Amino acid sequence: MGVKSESSEDCSIPPSSPGTDYLIEHQRFYFDDGNVVFQVEGVLYNVHRYHFRDSKTFQQLLFNAATNGGAGGPIALELVRRADWERFLSLLYPRQLLGQHDLQTAEEWLSVVRFAADWGFLQLHEIALERVQAVATPVDRIVLAREHNMRGLLRADAARWELVSRNEPLTLAEGNRLGMEEAILIATMREERRMGNTPVNPIDVDRLDVKKEEPH
Numbered sequence: 001m002g003v004k005s006e007s008s009e010d011c012s013i014p015p016s017s018p019g020t021d022y023l024i025e026h027q028r029f030y031f032d033d034g035n036v037v038f039q040v041e042g043v044l045y046n047v048h049r050y051h052f053r054d055s056k057t058f059q060q061l062l063f064n065a066a067t068n069g070g071a072g073g074p075i076a077l078e079l080v081r082r083a084d085w086e087r088f089l090s091l092l093y094p095r096q097l098l099g100q101h102d103l104q105t106a107e108e109w110l111s112v113v114r115f116a117a118d119w120g121f122l123q124l125h126e127i128a129l130e131r132v133q134a135v136a137t138p139v140d141r142i143v144l145a146r147e148h149n150m151r152g153l154l155r156a157d158a159a160r161w162e163l164v165s166r167n168e169p170l171t172l173a174e175g176n177r178l179g180m181e182e183a184i185l186i187a188t189m190r191e192e193r194r195m196g197n198t199p200v201n202p203i204d205v206d207r208l209d210v211k212k213e214e215p216h
Contacts, residue, residue, distance in 0.1 A: 023074070029089050036062065039074035041082040051092045055120040084115045091124055106136035110144055113153070129153060138162040139174050142182065164189040 025044045034046030052058040065075050077085065090102040091112060103109050109132040116125035136144065138159035145156035163170065163186050175183040 026086075029086065029093065037074040038085075039076045040080050040085045043082060044074055045085070045089065047089065047092070054123065057118075057120045080115075084111045087111050088115045088121075088124075091127070101131070103131070104135070106132050106140045106144060109135065110148065110150075110154075113150075114148065139177055143177055146182075160186060160189075164193060 023039060023042055023044050025046070029045045029047060031046050031048070034048055036047060036049045036052075038045045038047065049062065052062070061075060087103055087108055088111075095102060103112065109128050112128035113125060113132060116122075116128055132144075132154065133141075136154070141154045141159035142156050142163075145151040145154040145159075151157070160182075163174075169190070170178070170183060170186060178186070
């Protein structure tokens, strides 16, 4: 099996298959002084073991590779997506110091939250979760919590309450992202609040009985 260098860090590379002739060295994350090589979707990453010392899962993976006689070859991460892996590595190897990160969007940071949780990187999990909270809008938090079943972590109830208590109504774009049911719930809560009724506890909002109007 041959190895060739990746010509561009951002180029699109299809997932590898059992018959792949070449593995590609990642332009940014293949270090000459790295001491462990991982393979994700046909791309090789030569990185440093000390970054993985706090993950019992990775330590077990490295131990199994050495025990099975594979210490000299790449360790394949079969169930890992390349995008998630590279976002995670961008935290281990930032382009800039002083808290500057490559990741910008809530979706990118949430990718790291999931990866760090799955692989047992507790400190990075907390850092990524804080960044999600910092960059995500209330609509982002509600939508991402629903899509990834992370309502508690993303404080979706508090995000919903932010939309209820703000002065501006939902925009059309926000309503489209939230979906009809969620938008109706928020509109109902806003109307209750405007009428001076006791605001609905956001934790109980899913128990609101929102019914579609019957056709006349």
